[in-house]
Amino acid sequence: MQSTDLPHGDPRELSNGEPRTSFSPLLLSMVLGLAGSMVFVETAAARTILDMLFGPREVYRENTDRLIEDGYGRRVRQPSRNRPAKRARARPAPLTEAPGPATSAQQSPIPEKMADAKVVLVVGDFMAGSLAEGLDAAFVDSPGVRVVDKADGSSGFVRNDHRDWPASIGGMIEAEKPAIVVIMIGANDRQQFSDGQALLSDEWAKEYQTRMNAFLEAVKKTGRPVVWVGQPAFKSKSITDDVLAFNELYRNAAEKADGKFVDVWDGFVDQSGNFTLSGFDMSGQTARLRNNDGIGLTPAGKRKLAFYVEKPLRQMLGNATSPDIAAIKPGAPVQALPDTPQSPMKVDRLAPISLSDPELDGGTDLLGGAPRPPSPTDKSARDRLVIDGVAPDSQPGRVNDFSWPKKPEATPTTGAVR
DSSP states (O other), rough: OOOOSSSSSTBBBBSSOOOOOOOOHHHHHHHHHHHHHHHHHHHOOOSHHHHHHHHOOOOOOOOOOSSEEEESSSSSEOOOTTTTOOOOOOOOOOEEEEEEOHHHHHHSSOOOOTTTTTEEEEEEEHHHHHHHHHHHTTTTOTTTEEEEEEOTTTOSSSSTTOOOOHHHHHHHHHHHHOOHHHHHHHHEEEESOOOOOOOHHHHHHHHHHHHHHHHHHHHHHHOOOOOEEOOOOOHHHHHHHHHHHHHHHHHHHHHHHTOOOEEGGGGGOOTTOBBBBBBETTSSEEEEOOOOSSSBBBBHHHHHHHHHHHHHHHHGGGGOOOOGGGOOOOTOOOOOOOOSSSHHHHHHOOOOOOOOOOTTSSTTTTOOOOOOOOOOSSSSSSHHHSSOOOOOOOOOOOOTTOOSOOOOOOOOOTTOOO
């Protein structure tokens, strides 16, 4: 072994006699500093090695007011309507050679509404405003239907000093000339009247029904049909219990006025009937339907709310909901149907009949032959036995052959079946 300059027993000497490698304090501090900077860069700017090489990636975030993950393990609150929203980045388009069905639908232009489009007037509180947004998305491809939002977010039937719906609905109908009036109201009516009547007491319910009937009577005078939409469940148990009672009042009032009541309760509760923030959206996928406060609706929730109202509206509006209604020109001649011959057509041929086809379709009759009168033999063996009580003739040699003396049996031939 080659000798070293280290004295025997030097602490820098290994147990096998090899010298230890020593690091300079300056070099050690540089390595630790570089490692610390690398950790900082990894934590602050990059998440993977691809981010370190090509820069940070853009993350698409939905513009809602809920708490979501920002991609770095932090939960941030997205801007809501009450705060000025930052301009969101556009989602990068997928790099595909041919656009798929979803891409084509996004790029297709929205058809303009026709001048004589049928108007759907939506009135009520802030829930009615959400419903109007959902209906506008539902009929976006229907140029013959236009949704007009006249909802007042703070209104109701109790505070008529803010908005007197029975007194103002007639003027709205006169101005908009709607084909259908849709109302969704009640979320702000969990309060006493000005005279101090307790909520949902007998006096309170009587006064509330009077104002509902006055509203429906004002709409009925104009001849417009009414679609009354019930309230969904809410996060607060007390609110949910109250709106359940409200919905029964709305249902009874709408049916008495020959209106249509739409129940949306099952769309915003779970399998146990309890309130839920999430649920199935229009595509059958689980999505967030309600905001964190358990009251407001997300865009997916607004569209689902409109789904329940869309079906009766399409039935009442008829062909106006068709996307091709604009292609039909007013006064255009209708294509005439081909003339139908007045006399019976002479048939000179029939479709081939299989050899195994039963003789129940007149296959034994000659073409052009006159129909023969019915005879008792036309009945089946079952009808002759059950109706007429006539048993079928027995065959010689069978077990049901009771004739005496015995008839001679037929001599079987080759290929015959006895």
